[in-house]
Amino acid sequence: MTDRPTPHGGRTAQITVADQKTLAALLGPADSNLRYLEKRHPVVDFHLRGDVIKLTSESDDLHAVERLIKELVALAEAGQTIDPDLIRRTEGVLYSPGNTTPEEIFTHNIVSKRGRSIRPKTVGQKTYVDAIDSHTITFGIGPAGTGKTYLAMAKAVQALQAKDVTRIILTRPAVEAGEKLGFLPGTLTEKIDPYLRPLYDALHDMLDQSSIPKLMETGTIEVVPLAFMRGRTLNDAFIILDEAQNTTPEQMKMFLTRLGFGSKIVVTGDVTQVDLPGSQTSGLRVVEKILDGLDDVHFSRLNSQDVVRHQLVSEIVTAYEKWDATAEERNKPRRGRG
Numbered sequence: 468m469t470d471r472p473t474p475h476g477g478r479t480a481q482i483t484v485a486d487q488k489t490l491a492a493l494l495g496p497a498d499s500n501l502r503y504l505e506k507r508h509p510v511v512d513f514h515l516r517g518d519v520i521k522l523t524s525e526s527d528d529l530h531a532v533e534r535l536i537k538e539l540v541a542l543a544e545a546g547q548t549i550d551p552d553l554i555r556r557t558e559g560v561l562y563s564p565g566n567t568t569p570e571e572i573f574t575h576n577i578v579s580k581r582g583r584s585i586r587p588k589t590v591g592q593k594t595y596v597d598a599i600d601s602h603t604i605t606f607g608i609g610p611a612g613t614g615k616t617y618l619a620m621a622k623a624v625q626a627l628q629a630k631d632v633t634r635i636i637l638t639r640p641a642v643e644a645g646e647k648l649g650f651l652p653g654t655l656t657e658k659i660d661p662y663l664r665p666l667y668d669a670l671h672d673m674l675d676q677s678s679i680p681k682l683m684e685t686g687t688i689e690v691v692p693l694a695f696m697r698g699r700t701l702n703d704a705f706i707i708l709d710e711a712q713n714t715t716p717e718q719m720k721m722f723l724t725r726l727g728f729g730s731k732i733v734v735t736g737d738v739t740q741v742d743l744p745g746s747q748t749s750g751l752r753v754v755e756k757i758l759d760g761l762d763d764v765h766f767s768r769l770n771s772q773d774v775v776r777h778q779l780v781s782e783i784v785t786a787y788e789k790w791d792a793t794a795e796e797r798n799k800p801r802r803g804r805g
Contacts, residue, residue: 666709
């Protein structure tokens with residue numbers, strides 16, 4: 468990096484990174500992480516001399532950037548790959564309320580497969596997985612890309628591997644099919660497969676592909692449409708209801724009352740994407756009012772800050788949230804001038 472003139476009267480901070488491997492991970496290929504930090508914090512001057520990073524600025528941002536770099540050093544020392552995405556997420560943690568550190572979140576492994584670990588990536592996600600650990604029924608409510616289903620699946624696999632449960636049951640409503648199932652080609656399994664496919668895809672990310680057919684054949688893992696849950700009592704199971712915004716209140720009650728001894732339930736959904744026909748009420752929209760005050764039931768709300776897909780997805784979700792927040796004002800009838 469080329470040195471730049473020190474701003475007159477600016478304050479400075481110095482961070483020494485003695486380990487060359489850690490320093491290389493922090494800087495990134497061809498110092499790309501350092502250039503990204505310079506672009507992200509233009510009011511701070513970055514100077515690299517050997518193993519010393521010197522920060523200079525007239526702005527209060529100096530202390531925030533100093534803390535950010537120290538956290539990134541700790542993550543690099545813990546074996547994390549430092550890249551622009553991790554830098555953004557680290558800043559998100561630092562600006563969030565609470566005392567959770569980025570290292571506590573980003574090194575919290577849930578399950579691992581062939582050297583790849585699944586872990587929370589935001590404060591909201593860490594709060595969510597902690598709630599799953601400490602409650603019998605947890606609701607994960609939030610927009611697409613916040614990891615609510617994926618993390619619930621990872622916790623289910625973790626519980627199965629630890630022998631905390633003897634089976635995993637995954638379900639979701641096949642709302643779009645409705646009475647059209649009879650007109651679709653193939654067996655019933657083939658007809659409902661498109662609605663359950665996202666759950667299969669997540670399983671393949673977390674378990675050896677060769678083991679999944681055997682686990683499903685023995686009933687250790689079940690992937691079933693919600694309608695097939697009626698009349699059952701589910702003991703010693705980790706049960707996930709996905710796309711719960713597409714349940715009616717009656718279906719939600721039916722599902723929750725399947726809970727048996729030694730079991731745990733996670734319900735996930737996005738109340739802004741209800742596909743129920745007509746004017747039917749979403750069971751996910753009213754369940755919090757119904758269960759308010761019950762012990763051992765927790766509602767985790769994820770938002771655009773918890774989106775871990777492409778950064779643009781987070782910005783899209785935020786834009787829609789702002790639009791929805793002003794919808795009532797826009798829809799008010801306007802009085803004409805008399």
